[in-house]
Amino acid sequence: MAYTRKNQRDLTSAERKKFVAAVLELKRSGTYDDFVRTHIDYYVADGDNRLRVAHMTPSFLPWHRKFLLEFERALRRIDPTVTVPYWDWTKDNTPAASLWGEDFMGGNGRRSDLQVMTGPFAYAGGRWTVKHGMTEGRFLTRDFGRPQDPIALPTKAQLDDVMRETVYDVEPWNSTSRSGFRNTLEGWAPGRGSERFRIHNRVHRWVGGLMLGGASVNDPVFWLHHSFVDLLWSRWQQRNPRAGYLPTRPPQLGESQYRRIAARDEKMGPWGVTPAQMLDHSAIYRYA
Numbered sequence: 001m002a003y004t005r006k007n008q009r010d011l012t013s014a015e016r017k018k019f020v021a022a023v024l025e026l027k028r029s030g031t032y033d034d035f036v037r038t039h040i041d042y043y044v045a046d047g048d049n050r051l052r053v054a055h056m057t058p059s060f061l062p063w064h065r066k067f068l069l070e071f072e073r074a075l076r077r078i079d080p081t082v083t084v085p086y087w088d089w090t091k092d093n094t095p096a097a098s099l100w101g102e103d104f105m106g107g108n109g110r111r112s113d114l115q116v117m118t119g120p121f122a123y124a125g126g127r128w129t130v131k132h133g134m135t136e137g138r139f140l141t142r143d144f145g146r147p148q149d150p151i152a153l154p155t156k157a158q159l160d161d162v163m164r165e166t167v168y169d170v171e172p173w174n175s176t177s178r179s180g181f182r183n184t185l186e187g188w189a190p191g192r193g194s195e196r197f198r199i200h201n202r203v204h205r206w207v208g209g210l211m212l213g214g215a216s217v218n219d220p221v222f223w224l225h226h227s228f229v230d231l232l233w234s235r236w237q238q239r240n241p242r243a244g245y246l247p248t249r250p251p252q253l254g255e256s257q258y259r260r261i262a263a264r265d266e267k268m269g270p271w272g273v274t275p276a277q278m279l280d281h282s283a284i285y286r287y288a
């Protein structure tokens, strides 16, 4: 039977505790850092002339769906009652949200070095040392709202615009795709400063610290954010049952994205699954 992913704000305190305990156990065993490593290894930008399956690419959504499923499976080996909750950042959009409580994700970073000082993932607690970061820092960092260059979380109205897209993705199948559900949700846009970061990208930027860039998995809120991104894709699929994954066929020799993106039936590393195989999650989980 399919299990349920819940809104994090609806978790009981016992459920919050169980989720945190399973995450800490994955960290202790070393498995958590394997997930961090995978995300860093697959963080390929579209300026790089090589295959990219995780970001700036049509398979952004199926790749992260599979990544979350693997993480959730690892959590459920530790505690079969745990699922990955989702963070609806259009509603829980301030640092006062219960999401950032002492018993859950912990709070903002301190001003001097952005180090998170509260909650289960604070470095001083001894259970959350960053192994694979972008710098030498060993502690989790956050910088809510980027006070030096303020940014707000995406609004419901902005998200509604994304949900009105009717095509999955468009050429050139990268961060410059001007329409299509995938890139409007992933959130690469023209402009300057924070304008360039929309929807999914904007949330990474609003949390700040390690949530920026390839090492973002070091912040456990990564999973709650991507669970909501996956929910949005799932709802969009329901609303647009005939709008399948694009492209269906690989770009040909001479085309700019030749061998650089995964078409519908091409395999995505490190698992070897295709986007087509990730389209229907209904037998595994559902969203409450």
Ligand SMILES: [Cu+2]
Binding pocket: 200, 204, 226
């Ligand atoms: Cu992300």
